[in-house]
Amino acid sequence: MPSPKDKQGRPTVVVTGLGLITSLGAGKEDNWAKLTAGQSGIRNVTRFPVDGLRTRIAGTVDFLSPKECTAELTEQLAEIACEEAIGQSGVGSASDFPGPLFLAVPPIEVEWPQRMKLASESGTNDQVTYSDMLRVSANFPGYHERFLLGSVADHLAETFGTKGSPISLSTACASGATAIQLGVEAIRRGEADSALCVGSDGSISPEAMIRFSLLSALSTSNDAPEAAARPFAKNRDGFVMAEGAGALVLESYESAKARGARILGVIEGCGEMADAFHRTRSSPDGKPIIGAIANALKDAGLDPDAIDYVNAHGTSTPENDKMEHMGVSAVFGERMKRVPISSNKSMIGHTLSAAGAVEAVITLLTLANGRIPPTINYQVPDPAIPLDVVPNVARDAKLKHAISNSFGFGGQNVSLVMGLEPA
Numbered sequence: 339m340p341s342p343k344d345k346q347g348r349p350t351v352v353v354t355g356l357g358l359i360t361s362l363g364a365g366k367e368d369n370w371a372k373l374t375a376g377q378s379g380i381r382n383v384t385r386f387p388v389d390g391l392r393t394r395i396a397g398t399v400d401f402l403s404p405k406e407c408t409a410e411l412t413e414q415l416a417e418i419a420c421e422e423a424i425g426q427s428g429v430g431s432a433s434d435f436p437g438p439l440f441l442a443v444p445p446i447e448v449e450w451p452q453r454m455k456l457a458s459e460s461g462t463n464d465q466v467t468y469s470d471m472l473r474v475s476a477n478f479p480g481y482h483e484r485f486l487l488g489s490v491a492d493h494l495a496e497t498f499g500t501k502g503s504p505i506s507l508s509t510a511c512a513s514g515a516t517a518i519q520l521g522v523e524a525i526r527r528g529e530a531d532s533a534l535c536v537g538s539d540g541s542i543s544p545e546a547m548i549r550f551s552l553l554s555a556l557s558t559s560n561d562a563p564e565a566a567a568r569p570f571a572k573n574r575d576g577f578v579m580a581e582g583a584g585a586l587v588l589e590s591y592e593s594a595k596a597r598g599a600r601i602l603g604v605i606e607g608c609g610e611m612a613d614a615f616h617r618t619r620s621s622p623d624g625k626p627i628i629g630a631i632a633n634a635l636k637d638a639g640l641d642p643d644a645i646d647y648v649n650a651h652g653t654s655t656p657e658n659d660k661m662e663h664m665g666v667s668a669v670f671g672e673r674m675k676r677v678p679i680s681s682n683k684s685m686i687g688h689t690l691s692a693a694g695a696v697e698a699v700i701t702l703l704t705l706a707n708g709r710i711p712p713t714i715n716y717q718v719p720d721p722a723i724p725l726d727v728v729p730n731v732a733r734d735a736k737l738k739h740a741i742s743n744s745f746g747f748g749g750q751n752v753s754l755v756m757g758l759e760p761a
Contacts, residue, residue, distance in 0.1 A: 344639065350604060373685055399411075410540075429532055514744065558576065570716065649680065663725060675724055678710050706758065
């Protein structure tokens with residue numbers, strides 16, 4: 339059994355609830371079955387016209403009712419994941435979660451459909467000012483509040499009864515992992531016995547797809563959507579945007595044991611390192627990626643040899659996959675050629691702000707089930723990236739410790755080390 343204190347004398351942070359929704363489905367069980375079967379949730383975009391777009395595919399969550407804007411869908415995805423995680427945990431009671439909320443969300447802004455509606459209502463039919471927005475917002479109840487960064491977190495805090503000020507954060511593609519890190523740190527400092535950590539992103543829209551396309555970051559393999567995400571393969575050509583949410587209920591070991599909770603896993607270490615080399619590219623020396631992984635291992639009090647599996651950031655972009663290979667090889671050495679490393683993004687796409695939380699949930703399921711989801715679409719190996727990517731077919735394995743990597747645009751890098759509660 340784990341000790342109430344970790345190797346550095348801090349409260350041990352355990353996981354007692356998990357929630358997940360992706361393009362593959364809602365709930366852990368449905369997602370896990372499809373992930374281990376190597377199914378893809380990437381499809382043609384049908385929510386809005388894509389004529390003229392270079393990329394016309396995404397990992398959209400199409401089984402929910404359509405929403406008018408990113409903020410509404412992001413909130414709905416988060417609610418579904420939170421309900422599942424809190425329900426499994428059994429902590430607190432309905433609408434009375436006993437700890438704080440840490441929420442990773444995409445940037446919230448007024449999108450083009452809402453701008454056009456606002457311009458029409460204001461009578462300007464030109465550039466809409468903040469004064470115009472205030473003047474006509476009475477005709478759209480909740481319109482002004484809907485596009486505030488903290489609105490999603492405020493609504494979730496009200497729904498689930500979290501304590502203290504809800505924290506909204508955005509560290510690009512590392513956001514979900516950052517939310518977990520903040521929850522871990524709050525519990526370690528003794529500020530809370532539990533925390534609700536969530537990453538959610540529903541930002542697939544024409545604007546978002548055009549912006550990422552202008553960065554030359556997206557796959558243009560539109561003819562076969564399910565085969566478009568090809569992490570670590572030589573013929574990879576960019577990432578595929580996706581929607582989803584992951585939620586984790588974290589608790590101190592003492593708190594979880596005191597109430598007889600089932601412990602699903604341990605968050606053993608968190609590491610981060612900023613880059614700021616380029617808005618999309620990683621530093622050529624790999625130092626920030628290496629530093630994030632090394633810091634996570636140090637925080638966990640583990641040697642690199644203790645890691646049995648790596649849940650890769652693995653976006654399927656030529657640059658990112660090359661740099662992640664450099665980073666893990668520098669930390670784990672020659673052993674990295676034998677350590678399984680797979681990318682969930684090959685099946686669900688890149689859930690952006692949610693990715694760190696979504697993939698943390700999947701990593702904990704991997705540890706618990708002793709089965710590694712594959713990296714699908716790996717048909718053309720890249721000789722410059724000699725890694726065991728668990729190609730195309732899931733693999734059974736005895737696992738004790740795993741690390742999940744999240745490397746964001748703008749050089750924001752976070753790695754999480756997770757382990758099982760010993761029997």
